[in-house]
Amino acid sequence: MLVLRKGIYAIVDLDACATAGLDPQRTAAAFLEAPLAALQLRAKQADDRSLLRLARALAPLCRAAGVPFVVNDRIDLARLAAADGAHVGQDDLPPREARALLGPDALLGLSTHSTAQVEAAVDEPVDYLGFGPVFATRTKTRADPVVGLEGLRRAAAATRHPLVAIGGIGLDDLPAVRAAGAYAAALVAALLEGGDPRRRIHEAVERFGAG
Amino acid sequence: MLVLRKGIYAIVDLDACATAGLDPQRTAAAFLEAPLAALQLRAKQADDRSLLRLARALAPLCRAAGVPFVVNDRIDLARLAAADGAHVGQDDLPPREARALLGPDALLGLSTHSTAQVEAAVDEPVDYLGFGPVFATRTKTRADPVVGLEGLRRAAAATRHPLVAIGGIGLDDLPAVRAAGAYAAALVAALLEGGDPRRRIHEAVERFGAG
Numbered sequence: 001m002l003v004l005r006k007g008i009y010a011i012v013d014l015d016a017c018a019t020a021g022l023d024p025q026r027t028a029a030a031f032l033e034a035p036l037a038a039l040q041l042r043a044k045q046a047d048d049r050s051l052l053r054l055a056r057a058l059a060p061l062c063r064a065a066g067v068p069f070v071v072n073d074r075i076d077l078a079r080l081a082a083a084d085g086a087h088v089g090q091d092d093l094p095p096r097e098a099r100a101l102l103g104p105d106a107l108l109g110l111s112t113h114s115t116a117q118v119e120a121a122v123d124e125p126v127d128y129l130g131f132g133p134v135f136a137t138r139t140k141t142r143a144d145p146v147v148g149l150e151g152l153r154r155a156a157a158a159t160r161h162p163l164v165a166i167g168g169i170g171l172d173d174l175p176a177v178r179a180a181g182a183y184a185a186a187l188v189a190a191l192l193e194g195g196d197p198r199r200r201i202h203e204a205v206e207r208f209g210a211g
Numbered sequence: 212m213l214v215l216r217k218g219i220y221a222i223v224d225l226d227a228c229a230t231a232g233l234d235p236q237r238t239a240a241a242f243l244e245a246p247l248a249a250l251q252l253r254a255k256q257a258d259d260r261s262l263l264r265l266a267r268a269l270a271p272l273c274r275a276a277g278v279p280f281v282v283n284d285r286i287d288l289a290r291l292a293a294a295d296g297a298h299v300g301q302d303d304l305p306p307r308e309a310r311a312l313l314g315p316d317a318l319l320g321l322s323t324h325s326t327a328q329v330e331a332a333v334d335e336p337v338d339y340l341g342f343g344p345v346f347a348t349r350t351k352t353r354a355d356p357v358v359g360l361e362g363l364r365r366a367a368a369a370t371r372h373p374l375v376a377i378g379g380i381g382l383d384d385l386p387a388v389r390a391a392g393a394y395a396a397a398l399v400a401a402l403l404e405g406g407d408p409r410r411r412i413h414e415a416v417e418r419f420g421a422g
Contacts, residue, residue: 047302047303048284048302048303048304049302049303049304049305050302052304052305052308073259074287075287076285076286076287076304076312077304079312080304080308080311080312091258091259091260091261092258092259092260093259093260093263093287093288093291094260094263097263097291100291101287101290101291
């Protein structure tokens with residue numbers, strides 16, 4: 001079974017890539033040059049055929065790099081692309097349903113946005129919990145209230161699940177995010193700044209720190 | 212294996228129900244009092260959990276009525292709700308992929324919008340083709356060009372698949388739609404007019420005519 005590793009959980013978000021003028025597949029390939037906790041494909045607008053095509057292009061790249069490949073929201077696409085797993089939010093398919101479709105060996109994550117949600121997820125069949133937004137974020141239009149580093153610390157103390165901190169995290173924030181108990185840090189826009197994802201991902205991995 | 216019957220293919224569209232001020236589940240129950248070709252659940256905006264909940268409420272109602280229950284677009288939800296099948300569009304998962312996830316016995320439909328698309332679908336593993344819009348429609352924001360009754364006639368002559376005519380069809384149009392070669396007629400907004408779906412569905416079934 002694939003396990004989530006500590007480190008940077010890189011999200012290839014199609015809208016964020018479009019805004020930054022970057023090709024998603026090349027961006028993913030650049031991310032995969034660094035040792036990642038996981039790589040997630042996220043798209044709120046794309047049609048299913050384009051998304052499946054892209055997911056199928058990324059899956060072998062991730063496999064070759066030894067990085068778990070996770071599809072956001074869509075269990076059917078995760079399966080068809082032979083991804084390693086999927087990530088669901090509080091309004092998406094419940095983890096038990098997602099697990100039933102994905103099978104026991106898939107990597108499954110659930111977004112949480114408060115200590116109460118983290119505690120409610122204690123018996124969910126998930127491998128990790130997303131937790132955030134840690135800081136104010138620009139890549140989500142309807143974001144939940146910011147939890148902050150203190151909220152992250154409380155949530156990490158409240159659960160046995162590894163926490164993937166997410167939301168508005170910049171490269172400078174990574175040491176503090178890790179110190180607050182994050183097992184991994186999810187980065188979206190911060191990896192695209194400056195238009196050089198290769199350089200940014202290496203910087204991020206370095207700043208989060210090793211094992 | 213469930214087969215699509217001739218007659219009215221009733222679509223419960225969450226947006227159309229909201230516009231008409233009608234509860235989707237009650238509307239579906241009203242539709243199911245008439246002998247239908249199929250009942251489809253369609254929602255472009257709803258979150259996955261609400262949609263799964265509704266699909267799971269409709270599936271046993273359809274089963275009890277002996278009417279095939281089809282979920283639009285989403286193969287994962289169709290499976291989790293134990294629906295009889297799914298319907299995909301030209302930008303959704305390709306029929307082969309949908310079939311792989313649904314299994315050989317599921318009812319699977321594909322939307323087509325031109326004779327060329329109908330012809331291209333000849334070897335697709337589908338049970339029927341949606342075809343339209345036959346007339347101008349208000350329930351789709353980005354509609355394809357109107358095919359008209361003449362287009363329907365040509366398409367019906369060009370394929371071995373049963374055609375479900377769709378798009379702006381009113382109750383008065385049903386005899387002409389059937390005469391043009393439609394195996395079934397999909398109705399959305401026309402079934403909600405006047406706020407009495409029970410009365411409208413019986414009228415529609417009667418106007419389309421028996422076997």
